[in-house]
Amino acid sequence: MGIIVTSDKRIILPGDPRAEGWGFTRERWEGSYLFADEGRILCSALHARPEGAGHFRTLLKGMEASGHRVAVPCPMPKMVAILQHCCPIQMTQHTYEECDVRAMMRRDYVMVE
Secondary structure, eight states: OOOOOOOTTTEOOOGGGGTTTTOOOOOBBSOOOOEETTEEEEEEOOOOTTTSSHHHHHHHHHHHHHOOOEESSSSOOOHHHHHHHHOOEEEEEETTEEEEEEEEEETTTOOOO
């Protein structure tokens, strides 16, 4: 996986101070980023290393504990299983930048279109 370089302030890369306490570190995440938008964090480009070590669950719990709303657009099947196990979530249809996608999020969240 390559290194991501961006000046977009909405992009949160592993090791970013905004992600302190979430476990979103360079050691745990490779070629990954989060997207902060409209009061929520979108988890769409994630690659944990090693896989299956609980890093995704730790990330979800950390983001929610710090008061962020979390959405996972187009989740992979493995992510769906983790989301269903660790938080009350539902699949919903939303528009992100003019594209309709399915996103998993907590039932009590209201998406701002």
